[in-house]
Amino acid sequence: METTFFRRPIPLAAILLLAVVVHGPLLLMELPLNTSYDANLHVFFASHYAHHWFDPWNEKWFAGFSQTTYPPLAHYWIAIFSYVVGLRMAYMLVQMIAILLLVAGVYRFARLFVSERAASYAALFTVFLGTVAFLVYSAGQLSTLLSASIYLLALPYFYQWSRTAHWRGLVKGVVLILVAASVHHVTLLFGSFLFALPVLWLALADRGERSVFAVLGRAVFFAVLAGIGVGVVLLPYWIAILKHPIEQMPIPHASRSNFLLNINYAINYFFIPYGAMIVAFPAILWLGSANRRLRPLLLGFWVAFLFGLGGTTPIPKWVFGRAFEILTYERFTLSAAVLALPLVGLFAEYLLDRYRSAAVAGLAVCCVLTMGLALGWLAWSPFKTLSSLNVDQVTDFLNRDGHDKYRYLTLGFGNALPKVSTYTTANSVDGEYNSARLLPEMTRYGAAQLTSAKYFGTAGMESLRAMLKHANNYGLKFIFVHEPYYEPMVAFAGWRKVETYDYGSVTVWSKDDVSPARPIQSDAMPAPWEGLLWGTLPLGSSILAILLALLFPDRARVRETVVEFPAPTEEIYAREAR
């Protein structure tokens, strides 16, 4: 029995506690709502569910859009918690849960490939991972993180079922896949290739006396069952996407750029997410290729790494074709980092065995620097968000004197728009969720939100111009301007300044001849039965997963299936580590 701390696995409970200690205070400070791009968007979606549980048609953006275009589970959980702690803290709570599940997920995923000790190091590094800090505090991609976490938890069951045909693995695995899909379908889709294939490879390698076809057959059965389940649980989503496939003009996104041509993009999408892991790349390559069982992991890491580089390599464009212009690529950095973590854990094991205290100090410094850099980048980055903009006076204006009879537009509010929309009863023609846009004034131009029109150059300003031209049709009476850049167009188009807030930083403009807004007819409105499914099945799948975890705990069983590493037949790649 090993008694030295350096040679013992770190208990998962201790790592989870550390995650709470590190991320808890940042979340209690509500950092994501003030620094990230998407956190307010998730709160906005959740707010709608909190008020209209079974009605996914949201009138507040785009003169009406269907929330069935985005998997709802994270938002439903925020809505549930919001009844107790309010929307903002509910978001933080779900975000904390996502981080904890990710730590547990990485541990269980790594455990498939490496020893318990190396897996515990991998889980520990997850807490400080640059890409996690980036996604939580800068991108605000709650759904990506939560979905990836749940998906990682499902993979050991997939392995278990494929290898040993244990029915509990099938049931738990499929249910967790349904939960992951209900949180974020895109993460699941790409995860299926990047994560499931290495695990399937492992199941084949570890099959022992069992037939290859039996293992493959069970994997296919799992995939088919999960596919059918996802089809049913997210049925309203498929209906929405089939009725209105994404045909709008592509919108530029920095993650599709060639990072070599812009140092800020390189920092944002490469150096910050990977952090000190970049130093470990040679070790990842070396360890991953030295052992046959780890090669699929290395291959998965490499593919995800290439995707995460966006336009820095031609691979994403070749693979995705036209879809290249629709996807964003920062999520692949999370996949790459998670796939590399078991190897990094192994490398840490080697370093600790060889250098003891020095290695502990070195690794600790790397962890702190990685996360510190990601948090520091929130302040140093040239890509500033406007999430912290004070919009109280704007919402007060809209909520009084019947102003909410008209639609409104914000200009220069960036991602503070969802904050306005969450707390006002008025509706807007703009919105922050590009995939749900159906108004021709927006889809015909290669620009995203009207509130940020100027950043999309001529396309953005032409889109804004088209919308302002049709103001009377949409009942668009009020415009809130936070950047004086937009004032000339608004003034020449017939609006007049009526109020000023925050010492002139926000001005309110009104157009006199606009009639109150009327509902805009849309064939995208989901049927009542779709709302019923939407409000029950995704949440139901997550409750089922919790019940299965509580009623059928499987800790002991997982240990039984662990494969010794390194496999005895393999050569020793790091003698000191033995």
Added chain:
Amino acid sequence: MKYFVPLLITAATVVLIAIAWVNSGGMERERMRSSRTSEEAVRLLLTQAQARNWDRAHALLANASDVEKSAFVADLAGSNGSLLTFANLENFDLWPLHKTDREASMRVKLHYSTAVGPLEDVRDLKVQHEGETWRVVWPTTTVARVAPQVIPVNYLRWDIINRGAEDDWGVQNVDSPQVRILSMNALQRPDRIVIVGEVVNEDTVPAYVNVGATLLRPDGSTFAQESSFDKISHTLLPKQVSPYRIDFPEARMNQVKSVRMDVKSLLVAASADPVIEVSDQRLQTDALGKNLLLGQLLNQSGQVVNIPHVVAAYYDDSGKVIWVSDGYVDQALLPQIPVPFAVDLPDDVAPKVHNYHVNVNYFNVNRS
């Protein structure tokens, strides 16, 4: 395998990165960092201007010592709150006009994205060969200055006393000013129906005016609804007339039975100051054969007018409005300094024009 896989992955990654670097214009970008040809010199200069790297751009000029940096920046990025200060140089095209070993002449078309829409600016630049490199000779312009003077303001001004601070704008207990559509003419253009005409403020107080039009189908239902948007002077002083134009893209006359016009007016505070004089107006065809209405604007007041907007109405020999065109002027109007303007006119309309009338709107940064 232990060595092969890492080497293969590393090599493949490097090759893929190199391919993408070339595909995404890395080579071209490197070329743009040099100025070994006259084209490269102009590209380099404009790329620096695009990135607003003004120190570097100014240093690249052949006549940097003769051109003040502030004047150079004002030339490309505007000054005094003009339209160009609300603009970004999105991209540019260039082509050579003539070239010798020592010097060359290049024509550049600058594509700006501005706060009111796209703007194009065509310039001819001289490029000189100096040693190993080429450099652009930037045209030296003398900034017109006016002697210090006092300009008395004795124009009419109308203020409004509202009911109270909490009152909503537009909720007034007074009658709306009397405004009337003087004329309306529906035209079929190749890709749209256009309605042009004039509107007058017949009241003794200023009015804020919007003109809208609804095309009705033969069954009386609405076919399309549009407004004059920025092709009108929204603020009309007493007795003032403004041309307007309303466009219905992709509409055809045979789809429409009638047009319903709608004019909305509101009492607003206004001032006759600043007065902008329009002079030297003439119809002319430019080098590319385009019909233009040219002229000069002179700001007679003592304030700067940041963004002037010209709306011109054209009449046939019977006095009917046959076209309305507009254009934004990219320079600010400084007091007493004339600034040229040009708005275009369709080829088929130009021969029918008997007379024209120019209205000038404006936007001021601190007064809107």
